[in-house]
Amino acid sequence: MISIHAFILIPILTAFLIPIFGRQFPKLHLGWVVLPVPILLFSFFVSKIPVISANKAITGSVAWIRALDLHFAVYLDGLSLIFTLLITGIGSLVVLYSIFYLSKEKESLSHFYTYLLLFMGAMLGVVLSDNLMVLYLFWELTSISSFLLIAFWFRRKKSRYGAQKSFLITVGGGIAMLVGFIMLQVMTATNSVQEIIAMRDSIQDHELFVPSLVLILLGAFTKSAQFPFHIWLPDAMEAPTPVSAYLHSATMVKAGLFLVARFTPVFGGEATWFWLVSGVGIFTMFWGSFTAVRQNDLKALLAYSTISQLGLMMSLFGLGSAALQGGASTNSIIYTQAIFAALFHLVNHATFKGALFMIVGIVDHGVGTRDVRKLGGLLSLMPITFTLSVIGSFSMAGLPPFNGFLSKEMFFTAVLNAPEMSIFSMDTWGLLFPIIAWIGSIFTFIYSMIIVFRTFLGPYRRERLEKDPHEAPIGMLLSPIVLCTFVILLFFFPNLLSKYLLAPAMNGILPTYQNMEGFIPKISAWHGFNLELLMTAGVVILGIVLMNTYRFWNVIYDLFPEKLSLDRGYQWILAASESGSKKATDRYMTGFLPNYLYYIFGFLLLMVGGTLFLSGSIAFDPSNDASVSLYEGVFVGIMSIAVVGILFAKSRMTATLLNGLLGYSIAVFFVLFRAPDLALTQLVVETVTTVLFLLCFYHLPEWSKEDRSWKVRFPKIIISIGMGALTVLIALSVQGNKLFESISSYFEDSYELAGGRNIVNSILGDFRAFDTMLEVVVLFIAGIGVYTLVKLKAPQGGDKIERK
Amino acid sequence: METIITLLIGVLVSVATYLLLSKNVIRVVLGSAILSHAIHLLLITMGGLKKGGVPILGGKVETYVDALPQALILTAIVISFAVTAFFLVLMYRTYQSVGTDNLHEMRGTNDE
Numbered sequence: 001m002i003s004i005h006a007f008i009l010i011p012i013l014t015a016f017l018i019p020i021f022g023r024q025f026p027k028l029h030l031g032w033v034v035l036p037v038p039i040l041l042f043s044f045f046v047s048k049i050p051v052i053s054a055n056k057a058i059t060g061s062v063a064w065i066r067a068l069d070l071h072f073a074v075y076l077d078g079l080s081l082i083f084t085l086l087i088t089g090i091g092s093l094v095v096l097y098s099i100f101y102l103s104k105e106k107e108s109l110s111h112f113y114t115y116l117l118l119f120m121g122a123m124l125g126v127v128l129s130d131n132l133m134v135l136y137l138f139w140e141l142t143s144i145s146s147f148l149l150i151a152f153w154f155r156r157k158k159s160r161y162g163a164q165k166s167f168l169i170t171v172g173g174g175i176a177m178l179v180g181f182i183m184l185q186v187m188t189a190t191n192s193v194q195e196i197i198a199m200r201d202s203i204q205d206h207e208l209f210v211p212s213l214v215l216i217l218l219g220a221f222t223k224s225a226q227f228p229f230h231i232w233l234p235d236a237m238e239a240p241t242p243v244s245a246y247l248h249s250a251t252m253v254k255a256g257l258f259l260v261a262r263f264t265p266v267f268g269g270e271a272t273w274f275w276l277v278s279g280v281g282i283f284t285m286f287w288g289s290f291t292a293v294r295q296n297d298l299k300a301l302l303a304y305s306t307i308s309q310l311g312l313m314m315s316l317f318g319l320g321s322a323a324l325q326g327g328a329s330t331n332s333i334i335y336t337q338a339i340f341a342a343l344f345h346l347v348n349h350a351t352f353k354g355a356l357f358m359i360v361g362i363v364d365h366g367v368g369t370r371d372v373r374k375l376g377g378l379l380s381l382m383p384i385t386f387t388l389s390v391i392g393s394f395s396m397a398g399l400p401p402f403n404g405f406l407s408k409e410m411f412f413t414a415v416l417n418a419p420e421m422s423i424f425s426m427d428t429w430g431l432l433f434p435i436i437a438w439i440g441s442i443f444t445f446i447y448s449m450i451i452v453f454r455t456f457l458g459p460y461r462r463e464r465l466e467k468d469p470h471e472a473p474i475g476m477l478l479s480p481i482v483l484c485t486f487v488i489l490l491f492f493f494p495n496l497l498s499k500y501l502l503a504p505a506m507n508g509i510l511p512t513y514q515n516m517e518g519f520i521p522k523i524s525a526w527h528g529f530n531l532e533l534l535m536t537a538g539v540v541i542l543g544i545v546l547m548n549t550y551r552f553w554n555v556i557y558d559l560f561p562e563k564l565s566l567d568r569g570y571q572w573i574l575a576a577s578e579s580g581s582k583k584a585t586d587r588y589m590t591g592f593l594p595n596y597l598y599y600i601f602g603f604l605l606l607m608v609g610g611t612l613f614l615s616g617s618i619a620f621d622p623s624n625d626a627s628v629s630l631y632e633g634v635f636v637g638i639m640s641i642a643v644v645g646i647l648f649a650k651s652r653m654t655a656t657l658l659n660g661l662l663g664y665s666i667a668v669f670f671v672l673f674r675a676p677d678l679a680l681t682q683l684v685v686e687t688v689t690t691v692l693f694l695l696c697f698y699h700l701p702e703w704s705k706e707d708r709s710w711k712v713r714f715p716k717i718i719i720s721i722g723m724g725a726l727t728v729l730i731a732l733s734v735q736g737n738k739l740f741e742s743i744s745s746y747f748e749d750s751y752e753l754a755g756g757r758n759i760v761n762s763i764l765g766d767f768r769a770f771d772t773m774l775e776v777v778v779l780f781i782a783g784i785g786v787y788t789l790v791k792l793k794a795p796q797g798g799d800k801i802e803r804k
Numbered sequence: 805m806e807t808i809i810t811l812l813i814g815v816l817v818s819v820a821t822y823l824l825l826s827k828n829v830i831r832v833v834l835g836s837a838i839l840s841h842a843i844h845l846l847l848i849t850m851g852g853l854k855k856g857g858v859p860i861l862g863g864k865v866e867t868y869v870d871a872l873p874q875a876l877i878l879t880a881i882v883i884s885f886a887v888t889a890f891f892l893v894l895m896y897r898t899y900q901s902v903g904t905d906n907l908h909e910m911r912g913t914n915d916e
Contacts, residue, residue, distance in 0.1 A: 728813065758860050779886050
């Protein structure tokens with residue numbers, strides 16, 4: 001089916017049209033032009049729900065480069081459908097929100113929407129591609145568009161810093177992922193993800209299996225901001241808030257999760273995969289929430305909370321992958337629930353976190369600051385925003401009646417199941433999972449409450465705010481209202497989502513469990529007084545206590561000195577690689593011509609000389625040599641003496657005359673070797689050259705003495721003799737190894753073929769006339785060069801200023 | 805004959821390389837000129853020496869020396885002349901602009 005390809009390309013193609021629209025209709029807010037695109041895509045993907053929920057996948061392939069097995073292949077199954085709906089759905093809301101958030105007068109909207117649409121298309125490409133290389137292409141395209149969007153306010157230094165940081169980290173991970181993909185391709189000889197999944201059993205013992213697994217996870221971890229690569233996400237908050245809501249919470253950062261989910265059927269069940277995904281995930285979940293609490297900037301707080309939530313979902317995917325160890329059975333079906341929880345939370349997180357980002361944007365817009373130390377008491381001034389923030393935050397904290405509660409309970413169930421696993425030595429280490437998860441959840445509760453209480457309650461201090469606070473326009477509130485509606489609706493009707501979206505996705509990730517009882521659970525809010533509920537109650541009680549005693553225990557953060565932070569590490573690596581590469585380059589790029597010639601000659605000697613020796617092609621066969629007459633012997637002697645004399649010449653005049661002598665001797669040789677045309681030309685050219693040299697000397701000083709120390713001379717002598725010897729060896733070997741007959745006899749018919757009796761002239765003027773013509777062009781160019789150099793003069797002192 | 809000329813070529817190349825590695829610009833240009841001489845000799849030697857008459861038809865001889873290297877050399881002589889001329893003028897202009905003919909002193913400043 002071709003249409004899915006088209007739906008990936010529509011946003012990208014529209015992106016190219018945006019600048020034209022911007023110029024044609026300068027009075028129109030470009031957002032209105034863009035808005036139909038995601039809505040159209042969203043309705044298309046919604047219309048596919050019936051097909052997908054019947055456990056069918058829509059595939060299609062357009063051949064691109066057959067020889068490289070590169071096809072623009074798409075694969076729409078339950079997992080991709082969840083993502084496409086998030087991308088287009090949240091995309092529509094974000095575009096709507098941005099229309100009111102970004103001012104038409106002040107901002108360069110055509111740039112903004114071009115990048116945004118580019119991202120949308122790229123992200124759709126990531127989740128729909130079935131071909132590894134195409135997937136990688138779109139993956140990097142999301143990094144590029146994210147880079148452009150973070151640096152949207154490129155005049156701010158922090159924006160540029162954040163953009164560069166996110167780019168370096170995500171693209172670095174992307175390259176690792178590419179290597180992993182190539183390894184997969186080597187193992188399976190296909191680029192199709194679905195074919196690789198089908199070949200899972202045959203590649204498991206391959207020696208590249210684990211390396212490719214680790215490299216692909218590197219790509220996923222950098223993109224999904226997992227510890228220790230999470231450091232780029234807080235700095236990415238320099239982007240406009242709609243971008244943060246869209247890319248850096250709802251969609252792009254979830255690409256890593258998508259990748260993990262997509263490759264779970266391939267790598268799931270492998271111990272390395274299990275430990276890396278669940279371990280890194282659960283630690284990131286804790287670290288993100290722990291760090292979020294100390295943030296003063298609301299957006300930074302949300303960034304760390306996003307990191308934490310991504311870690312939560314990552315760890316769930318990891319725990320769930322255990323279900324694939326040892327094949328599907330009713331005993332291990334309980335582990336699959338972790339993946340179900342991950343998918344459920346994925347949707348929930350997109351709704352409440354998207355809403356929260358928009359709310360922070362509204363607060364920022366309304367009062368001109370996002371600093372929780374300055375905010376407070378906005379409840380009466382922004383009642384709607386307050387209500388929305390309560391819905392979003394309480395859902396994030398995991399409280400009923402919001403969707404976050406449901407997935408949080410399922411998260412607890414999954415980590416409580418972890419110690420009961422009998423594989424991967426989980427019976428000893430598994431207990432850490434519920435403990436870390438619980439501590440992380442307490443901090444999650446605290447930061448969720450900070451958003452509500454420190455912003456909207458507490459004392460109102462107008463003097464600390466930059467603007468008079470006021471409720472946002474309805475257009476701006478619309479998007480968070482829609483998202484918050486979903487937050488509540490999903491709490492009451494979670495099984496609808498489960499039936500139409502989560503179940504097909506589960507079947508895609510864990511096909512072996514399909515149709516087993518208990519695989520797709522019935523989500524309900526009330527399970528009785530079980531351990532999960534007690535954990536939640538503990539979280540609430542301890543969270544409230546800790547929040548009110550924050551000033552007593554915040555010294556704990558001083559245990560992590562600024563100097564040892566990961567951020568400093570990143571900056572140090574950046575600075576060190578910059579100065580290191582400069583040092584290394586400066587060492588050999590000296591700007592001194594002879595040094596470069598040393599490299600060239602040295603390389604030539606090693607490569608050509610080495611090949612000559614290794615291939616054993618040195619040959620010497622003087623039997624065909626012509627006889628030597630007296631004249632010739634004399635001239636060889638003259639030339640040898642003249643050329644060595646140049647080395648010892650005291651004045652440049654002597655050297656030039658000796659060079660002339662060489663030229664004239666060669667002319668004599670040309671006569672002796674039956675080449676009258678050459679002799680004539682050589683005589684003329686040599687005369688003119690000598691005259692040119694002398695003319696030049698008129699303007700130049702006497703030549704300075706060369707450095708006579710052995711340290712300088714010795715390498716020169718070695719290289720020179722080496723080059724001479726190499727030339728002799730090659731020339732002798734060529735004469736000794738006649739591999740084929742000469743082609744020159746062809747030209748001896750020049751009278752019949754070209755009508756000329758002089759063979760040399762016929763070659764130049766007829767057989768190879770184009771060569772000769774181009775030779776004239778070279779002369780012409782050299783002539784122009786000489787003329788310009790002589791005639792055109794740089795303005796006095798001009799280039800000195802340039803150099804400074 | 806060929807062997808002797810080949811050895812002569814080796815000497816020419818050695819001297820040319822030595823001159824190219826100098827820090828004085830005039831020596832470098834001179835080195836490139838000598839290198840072209842060496843290569844012209846090399847080309848004609850590769851075709852075999854004195855194996856026949858002058859490659860002009862209609863004479864009394866039946867065999868001719870190889871004409872192809874001669875055509876190549878003719879081109880090479882002209883091109884190398886053009887290059888030498890350009891080098892010389894470049895050298896002249898450089899000296900006028902920076903006031904030195906020492907390559908060591910012509911190096912760019914480090915603070916670029």
